[in-house]
Amino acid sequence: MLSIHNLHASIDEKRILKGINLEIKPGEVHAIMGPNGSGKSTLASVLAGREDYTVTDGSVTFNGKDLLELSPEERAGEGLFLAFQYPVEIPGLSTTNFIKTAVNEVRKYRGEEALDAVAFLKLMKEKMAMTNIDQTLLSRSLNEGFSGGEKKRNEVFQMAMLQPKLAILDETDSGLDIDAIRIVANGVNKLRSKDNAVLLVTHYQRLLDYIVPDVIHVLYNGQIVKSGPKELALELEERGYDFIKEQFKAEA
Amino acid sequence: MNNLEYIKERFSQLPTVNEQNGLGVIRQKAFDALNKMGIPTTRHEEWKYTRIGSFFNKEYKYHTAGTFSEADLAPVRLPAYEQANELFYINGHYSPELSVIRSKGLTVQSLQEASKNEYKDIVSKHLGHSSNYLKDGIIALSTAFVQDGVFVHIKKGQIIEHPIYIYNITDARQANVLAQPRTLVYVGENAQVKFVETFNTLGNQESFTNRVIEIVVEKDAITEYYKLQTDASHASQVATTHIQQIGKCVTHTVTVSLNEGLVRNNLNIVLDEEYCEAHLYGIYLQHGQSHIDNHTVVDHAKPHCESNELYKGMLDDQSTGVFNGKIFVRQDAQKTNAYQSNKNVLLSEGASVNTKPQLEIFADDVKCSHGCTIGRLDEESLFYLRSRGITEATAKSLLLHGFAVDILEQIKLAPIREYVDKLISERLEFDLA
Ligand SMILES: Nc1ncnc2c1ncn2[C@@H]1O[C@H](COP(=O)(O)OP(=O)(O)OP(=O)(O)O)[C@@H](O)[C@H]1O
Ligand SMILES: [Mg+2]
Numbered sequence: 001m002l003s004i005h006n007l008h009a010s011i012d013e014k015r016i017l018k019g020i021n022l023e024i025k026p027g028e029v030h031a032i033m034g035p036n037g038s039g040k041s042t043l044a045s046v047l048a049g050r051e052d053y054t055v056t057d058g059s060v061t062f063n064g065k066d067l068l069e070l071s072p073e074e075r076a077g078e079g080l081f082l083a084f085q086y087p088v089e090i091p092g093l094s095t096t097n098f099i100k101t102a103v104n105e106v107r108k109y110r111g112e113e114a115l116d117a118v119a120f121l122k123l124m125k126e127k128m129a130m131t132n133i134d135q136t137l138l139s140r141s142l143n144e145g146f147s148g149g150e151k152k153r154n155e156v157f158q159m160a161m162l163q164p165k166l167a168i169l170d171e172t173d174s175g176l177d178i179d180a181i182r183i184v185a186n187g188v189n190k191l192r193s194k195d196n197a198v199l200l201v202t203h204y205q206r207l208l209d210y211i212v213p214d215v216i217h218v219l220y221n222g223q224i225v226k227s228g229p230k231e232l233a234l235e236l237e238e239r240g241y242d243f244i245k246e247q248f249k250a251e252a
Numbered sequence: 253m254n255n256l257e258y259i260k261e262r263f264s265q266l267p268t269v270n271e272q273n274g275l276g277v278i279r280q281k282a283f284d285a286l287n288k289m290g291i292p293t294t295r296h297e298e299w300k301y302t303r304i305g306s307f308f309n310k311e312y313k314y315h316t317a318g319t320f321s322e323a324d325l326a327p328v329r330l331p332a333y334e335q336a337n338e339l340f341y342i343n344g345h346y347s348p349e350l351s352v353i354r355s356k357g358l359t360v361q362s363l364q365e366a367s368k369n370e371y372k373d374i375v376s377k378h379l380g381h382s383s384n385y386l387k388d389g390i391i392a393l394s395t396a397f398v399q400d401g402v403f404v405h406i407k408k409g410q411i412i413e414h415p416i417y418i419y420n421i422t423d424a425r426q427a428n429v430l431a432q433p434r435t436l437v438y439v440g441e442n443a444q445v446k447f448v449e450t451f452n453t454l455g456n457q458e459s460f461t462n463r464v465i466e467i468v469v470e471k472d473a474i475t476e477y478y479k480l481q482t483d484a485s486h487a488s489q490v491a492t493t494h495i496q497q498i499g500k501c502v503t504h505t506v507t508v509s510l511n512e513g514l515v516r517n518n519l520n521i522v523l524d525e526e527y528c529e530a531h532l533y534g535i536y537l538q539h540g541q542s543h544i545d546n547h548t549v550v551d552h553a554k555p556h557c558e559s560n561e562l563y564k565g566m567l568d569d570q571s572t573g574v575f576n577g578k579i580f581v582r583q584d585a586q587k588t589n590a591y592q593s594n595k596n597v598l599l600s601e602g603a604s605v606n607t608k609p610q611l612e613i614f615a616d617d618v619k620c621s622h623g624c625t626i627g628r629l630d631e632e633s634l635f636y637l638r639s640r641g642i643t644e645a646t647a648k649s650l651l652l653h654g655f656a657v658d659i660l661e662q663i664k665l666a667p668i669r670e671y672v673d674k675l676i677s678e679r680l681e682f683d684l685a
Pocket of ligand 1: 012013014016034035036037038039040041042043085
């Protein structure tokens with residue numbers, strides 16, 4: 001589904017991604033962990049098409065397409081979704097109006113008819129129930145004045161509405177209470193199918209109790225320095241990143 | 253012969269100039285002022301960024317009103333007009349034939365008449381009050397021809413349910429037109445009234461409108477005033493709205509400028525009694541070669557008054573904008589609350605805006621704040637929307653619409669709010685396509 005080959009990216013001449021290789025197949029869940037500043041959000045942003053970053057080398061294909069050639073909106077149309085680490089607040093745009101536009105623009109991209117009011121409402125009700133999100137929140141301006149947890153839940157709600165093929169969740173569990181983590185996990189698990197895949201960026205083992213990943217990768221200094229089964233998360237929780245950093249230094 | 257000479261010649265031909273009572277004196281005074289000051293150039297401090305001289309180097313006819321069919325008027329009519337009082341000005345002249353008065357307690361008559369009948373004290377006291385604040389030839393030019401103006405009276409205690417729509421129409425089907433619609437409004441004690449003003453040019457010749465409306469608001473009255481500017485690129489205007497709050501009362505104004513040509517707005521609010529409240533909002537969307545200049549004055553003359561001002565603008569292409577917001581707090585006006593903010597988004601390299609708050613505070617116990625910003629569309633927000641599958645053009649238009657929403661919400665007349673909302677959405681769609 002997604003293959004990243006030797007991906008290098010920089011911002012303002014600063015090299016951040018230094019040769020990422022990653023292969024995600026349909027049905028898989030991958031987790032990416034790693035110390036602060038190692039490049040996790042950068043990777044997520046480059047995949048979603050943020051233009052501040054310059055890809056200096058490497059390639060990314062998504063379901064057979066050259067992902068790097070597509071605009072952010074085309075990537076969403078192709079079924080890529082990024083739940084932001086820091087969702088943006090947009091005054092004056094109601095969340096409902098925003099999500100309706102998004103759903104229909106994605107449908108249009110795929111050559112599908114726009115949802116009529118009834119069908120849209122039905123879809124929304126269903127996903128609201130699933131993500132335990134309140135109507136009053138959705139009638140407010142997008143993320144404006146939302147609490148940290150509400151913003152994250154809104155990301156998961158948007159994911160549920162857009163039903164992506166590949167969902168990238170950038171620390172969606174950070175700042176959530178225990179119930180909310182379960183809701184997020186539930187949303188992700190519902191999306192999980194043999195055709196869909198998930199890439200989770202997280203700092204905590206806890207989320208991985210609910211969403212069991214197939215593989216865990218450690219990103220450090222712009223590279224994936226270690227990959228392993230879910231037990232790797234436990235090891236990291238116990239030992240921290242020092243042993244990886246040391247190993248990295250030794251190799252360098 | 254340039255246009256100013258033509259105007260002067262017309263002035264001397266008018267019979268009422270020699271009238272000693274009524275409007276004669278005020279007209280002669282204004283005419284002298286016009287002769288002395290001339291049409292303002294960019295050397296005039298208040299006209300630094302707005303050039304109107306060229307309009308007076310061309311031939312503009314003062315009167316050339318043609319005849320109108322219903323079909324001619326259909327496109328300029330505002331939504332829900334069937335439920336409104338409608339006042340039509342054609343080339344600056346009030347048209348009783350086209351106008352429709354529906355509400356009790358609303359009187360409309362010529363200023364000539366009002367200057368002689370029971371309203372003569374109001375007229376002599378308040379007509380031309382704006383020239384205390386606007387010291388230039390353009391306001392003098394309006395007053396010099398004030399005999400064509402209209403007096404609007406809202407009776408004490410009357411709640412005017414039907415809004416008053418004022419259509420300023422210039423008929424430029426045959427020739428270039430200069431129009432000077434002039435109005436004096438008196439809102440009696442405890443009355444409530446809503447005004448909506450629009451400007452439309454018919455035909456393809458040029459028009460220049462020098463509009464002055466002076467509104468006097470008595471105690472416990474509530475006045476809402478909405479100015480919609482959507483006129484064509486061959487239409488330009490100076491539009492002055494002068495509001496005098498002479499009793500403890502509330503006014504609420506929203507100025508919407510989607511003009512294609514040049515617009516200069518003067519909005520003066522004089523808070524001339526204790527505990528007055530004034531809310532001033534504006535939104536402007538400019539593109540092409542259009543120009544918008546909003547000059548506002550809020551004069552806190554008495555204590556315990558509150559003013560609240562927020563203007564927002566978006567400028568695309570080669571368009572230019574000016575915001576100049578003066579707030580005076582007179583020595584007397586303790587316990588004043590005055591807020592002002594102007595926010596601009598530039599959408600192209602070629603667009604520009606000059607924004608200048610000007611606070612002159614002579615009292616010590618006051619709360620005043622002001623701020624202005626000039627920015628670009630937020631890239632983070634744009635990326636967020638696009639990452640959800642929303643195309644760049646739609647994403648921009650959603651963001652800009654969102655920027656305008658808090659001003660839109662200040663239009664409390666639902667059909668007008670929806671209408672303006674639609675105009676703004678269409679404009680954004682067009683500009684960003
Ligand atoms: N606009 C920018 N200009 C300069 N440096 C940047 C910019 N954006 C990101 N960086 C740097 O790139 C590096 C990687 O940042 P990134 O946000 O990808 O880290 P992360 O792994 O997601 O960290 P965290 O766990 O704290 O979220 C950091 O050192 C960061 O300071
Ligand atoms: Mg991050």
